[in-house]
Amino acid sequence: MRDTRRSKLRARASSSRPKRVQSAGRAGAHTRAGRGRPGSQVSISLRKSKVTVDSFSPGFSPSLSCGEIHKIFPDILAGRDFKKLVEAIVSARKHRRPVIFMIGGHVIKTGVSPLIIQLIEENVVTALAMTGSAAIHDVEIAMWGKTSEEVEDALQEGVFGMTAETAHFMNKAVAAGFERAEGMGRALGSALHEAKAPFIEKSLVGSCYEKGIPLTVHVAIGTDVIHQHPEASGKAIGETSMRDFRLFVSLIEHLRGGVVVNVGSAVILPEVFLKAIASVRNRGTRFWPFTAANIDMIQHYRPLRNIVERPTRIGRDSVGIKLTGHHEIMIPLLTASILHRLSGA
Numbered sequence: 001m002r003d004t005r006r007s008k009l010r011a012r013a014s015s016s017r018p019k020r021v022q023s024a025g026r027a028g029a030h031t032r033a034g035r036g037r038p039g040s041q042v043s044i045s046l047r048k049s050k051v052t053v054d055s056f057s058p059g060f061s062p063s064l065s066c067g068e069i070h071k072i073f074p075d076i077l078a079g080r081d082f083k084k085l086v087e088a089i090v091s092a093r094k095h096r097r098p099v100i101f102m103i104g105g106h107v108i109k110t111g112v113s114p115l116i117i118q119l120i121e122e123n124v125v126t127a128l129a130m131t132g133s134a135a136i137h138d139v140e141i142a143m144w145g146k147t148s149e150e151v152e153d154a155l156q157e158g159v160f161g162m163t164a165e166t167a168h169f170m171n172k173a174v175a176a177g178f179e180r181a182e183g184m185g186r187a188l189g190s191a192l193h194e195a196k197a198p199f200i201e202k203s204l205v206g207s208c209y210e211k212g213i214p215l216t217v218h219v220a221i222g223t224d225v226i227h228q229h230p231e232a233s234g235k236a237i238g239e240t241s242m243r244d245f246r247l248f249v250s251l252i253e254h255l256r257g258g259v260v261v262n263v264g265s266a267v268i269l270p271e272v273f274l275k276a277i278a279s280v281r282n283r284g285t286r287f288w289p290f291t292a293a294n295i296d297m298i299q300h301y302r303p304l305r306n307i308v309e310r311p312t313r314i315g316r317d318s319v320g321i322k323l324t325g326h327h328e329i330m331i332p333l334l335t336a337s338i339l340h341r342l343s344g345a
Contacts, residue, residue, distance in 0.1 A: 051076060067340020069333060081321045086334065088259050088291040088319065089124065090341045098126045098258035100251060102273065104265035105133030108141065108204070109148050112331040117207045124338055126258075127214040127251050128185075128204060131268045132224035132241075135188060135205060135217045140166055142192050142203035161225030169195075171231045178236035183244035185215030214251060216244035218272045245272065252276040252287060259291045262307050264327055270302035277311045288315035295323045295330050 055075040064071060070086060073079035092099050101116060119125040130138070140147035144165070154160035170188065177187020189209025192200055200206035208215035219241040226232055252273075262269055280287050292312050294303040299322055308320035323330060 055080075065340065067336040067343075070337040078323055081323060082333070082337075084319070085259075085261075085291070085293050085321050085323065086337045086341060088293075088321075089261075089338050092257060092259045092291075093124055093342065095257060098251065098255060099124055100127045100129065100255075100258065100260045101125050102129040102260065102262045102265055102269040103134050103204075104131050104263070104269065105137050107264045107327050107331070108134055108137035110326070110328040110331075112327055113138070113141070113202055113204050115331050115335040116204060117202075119335060119338065120204075120207050120211055120213060122339060122342070124342070125213070127216075128208050129216045129218060129244075129248055129269060129272070130185075130204070131265055132217060132219040132226075135184070136166060136170065136224060136226060138203050138205045139170055139188060139192065142197040142200050142206050143169065143195065145199045145202075161228050163225070167226040167229035168231065170226050171229060171233065171236075174240055175231075175233055175236045177240050178233070181243075182240065183247055184217040184219065184237075184240035185244055187240055188217065189215060214247055216248045216251075217241060218244060218248070218268055220268060223268075245276070248272065249276045249279045253280045253283070253285050255280075255287045255290045257290065259293070260307065261293045261295065262303055263295045263331070265303070266296070266300040267302055270306035274306040274310065277314070281314065286315065288312075289317035289319070291319045291321065293321040293323065295325070295327070295334075297324065297326055299324055 057072050057074045057079075060072055070083050073082055075083070089099055091097075101119075103116070107113075107116075116125065116128075120128070137147040149160065149163070151160055154162075169191065173187050173191035174184055176191070177184060180187070182190070185205065186209065188205050192203060192206045193209055197203065197206060200210075205215060217240075219237055221227060221234060221237065227237070260273065262273070277287070290312075292307050294307050296303065304322060308322050312318035312320040
């Protein structure tokens with residue numbers, strides 16, 4: 001009896017064991033799933049491949065215009081993301097949805113302001129947010145046609161940030177805006193207009209004011225050189241920048257279907273954007289889906305987390321894009337591609 005039972009148990013155990021897969025080196029060893037079995041193989045016709053010839057660059061053609069340069073980008077990684085951003089901006093404007101650019105000071109210093117101004121004039125960019133340093137560089141360009149000092153040299157001499165004309169003009173403009181219950185962006189634009197700034201056509205602040213689109217300036221006390229001067233008013237600076245933050249929140253409230261592009265702000269504007277998103281979400285407003293992009297020479301922590309990732313995970317169908325490159329190359333490429341697509345050429 002015992003021998004019979006043992007024989008039955010051995011038979012059951014033998015039938016439950018998986019059959020050995022044929023050795024990988026033998027013919028007919030291909031399996032459909034494989035599932036990581038030792039020695040198994042899979043056909044390339046069944047394997048999932050991340051890259052195909054369909055996504056390769058089509059190659060250059062002399063007939064391509066400057067605005068079509070993105071057509072020769074491969075549909076892979078950043079090439080695909082660049083085209084995705086162009087299409088998102090074009091689609092947003094065709095459907096009358098907002099396109100908000102947020103810029104840091106280095107954007108002005110790389111000489112691409114005329115391109116962003118062109119996007120403003122062509123009704124592509126519907127609102128602009130900037131840091132205090134961007135506002136300073138922009139105002140200096142508008143008023144005197146030059147900006148950006150040698151920090152180390154000026155610091156050694158004890159005069160870094162002590163340019164009299166810049167501080168006097170901007171602090172006076174901010175104080176006047178405070179009295180008129182204006183935000184900092186509008187106050188600076190008004191001051192440039194009243195001063196008949198000789199280079200105002202190169203100024204983003206001046207262009208936003210003349211076009212009548214929202215311009216918000218977001219300042220942290222003590223971060224900008226004009227704060228070093230005795231005429232700087234913390235009350236005026238704080239209140240006018242706070243008014244701009246509230247205006248920015250109202251813009252984000254209507255972001256659904258639109259695009260936000262952060263260029264060159266590693267800390268201030270990513271934090272401002274996150275707090276604006278939080279404020280709108282707290283009100284129960286649905287602001288998604290939208291596209292959020294960060295363009296910079298280096299992908300820093302805050303832009304990635306606070307612009308590209310966290311906000312786009314709220315709700316469904318939002319898209320986060322990161323593009324790494326120099327402003328003086330990326331902004332011309334982006335501008336040409338957008339305007340060419342919108343022209344219908």
